[in-house]
Amino acid sequence: MADGPEAAMPERREVRIGAMGLPGTVTLPAPALGLVVFAHGSGSGRLSPRNRLVADRLVGAGLGTLLYDLLTDAEAADRANVFDIPLLGTRVEEAIDFAAEDPDLASLPIGLFGASTGAAAALMAAAERPGRVAAIVSRGGRPDLAAPRLGWVKAPTLLIVGGLDDVVIDLNREAFAMLACERHLAIVPGATHLFEEPGTLDTVCDLAIDWFGRHLGGRAA
Template sequence: MDVHGQAATIPAGGVLLPADLLVPAELVGAVLFAHGSGSSRHSPRNVAVAHQLNRAGLGTVLVDLLTAAEDEMDAATAELRFDIGLLADRLAGTLNWLATERPFGAAPVGLFGASTGAAAALVAAAQRPDLVRAVVSRGGRPDLAGAALDRVRAATLLLVGGLDEEVITLNEQALGKLTSRAELRVIPGATHLFEEPGTLDQVAEAAVDWFHDHLQPQPTPH
């Protein structure tokens, strides 16, 4: 499939965030990625998933949620990667930019979050229910979204590795607090980072199916 790539600088939360956008020629929807602890828009796992989404007609936005200075500080202190409110505000600002600048036209938008980024994605979805149709979490910590969970209206898929037992428990707890359509799927034989052969492909396939199901255009009321 023909995919057009472009770099962007997105104003969000009072800072400028570098981002990479990929826009398939035949667009079904768009997915904004929220990377996890200590990661960036260059995360090889998220890039691999993004490319599979692109092949399925889904545009993608890979954005650094921390500035270069913040990332340097976080590398030393690890404090900002757990600042879910900060990350969610920047995701919400990015969603506003997508709605205003419309690099994907009127295509519906979903969020893909990994690790702590999954919590930020759910908080942002709760803050912008009009802009987020679906959320997928990969090895995420949705429990860190706290009180925002019961305000999420987007259809939510929680994907966890079968060997990631502690995170399975935390996802089960979060699932019980979600009031939107939500599902937990365990990928057999996978650890937290889905490094085992074929497990990340299963994540990408599940994400493609979920976004295809939930990023369909809404019927116009008569």
Template structure:
């Protein structure tokens, strides 16, 4: 379902899918020069929905900002702007009837991962966990030390600079952290089977941290 969501001082376009019953929800934070139409994030979202997780793929830039960014690149590294909008989307989702009451996770790619970590630090009561794909957690700056939620960092083996940055960021995160290096994968995980592995890792992590625990029988 397409939806326009007020977020801070703008209105953002989002695609929301809520399976029934839903076991949690995942809000995607897209990376440099990307949008809610990103085929890689949509592939991951499909896997999550099949597992019973609601997915929210939202544009973090307005159409006008996207046009400017395509020419200048000035907004894609504006982590503060992206994080404020993610936090605002989070506030809206926890009040939105179809998603209210569901555990919320953030899935960030590239620069979107930094924004997801900053938003997680700003909304500790709402954001339960974060997954980063080929992310730049270093761009979250001082906010890294304030992230208490479990974080999964997924990086391609053939992306050595980002592997190094993720190793360093993992040392600064204060909660549960897991770093997974996907063998043979480059930054965009375009190699055969690489994106499928990302999707499975994210699915299992989100189900572990978002899905409600089974009710024990009283007998």
């Protein structure tokens, strides 16, 4: 399913998630092939321009999205929490549980899209909710930070790394070797860590749409 008029008028609503009532935004095209939960990292949140761009592309391809903050403002003020992978993973689990209980979302297969430390959080959550997560995409992620749980991940996992992000490429290769699920490592030529170079974030979107489209029950590409 490609970008087109049928995905031009998605439904959008604000939600509160988990014990802390963290704010989030659900966007659903009609029909939706699945729901992609975004796990932001490195102090980012649901208003991240890069992840919002990716989310818009996913919605245009027929995939619902849930963007929400993994930390409260007070928690985010403590830099240590940005690297507290167990805490961030728990927050992603809360989003998965929220979707399972929401009447509009419960029937949709779940994908996770993680960036930076959020990728580790997504993988931790997938290991804890193996029956609910159907696919994972990491953008410039630190999956190595989830090393203790990588062998438990069952969902097909795509690791996307910038070709100029040398250190993170090596860390992703190490994590890739620890995964026992279906997996693929995609290196985007000419891209640095944040995929700020022209066309590189579009490549991320294309890869994510293809991966989620193949693993969430239909083809979104």
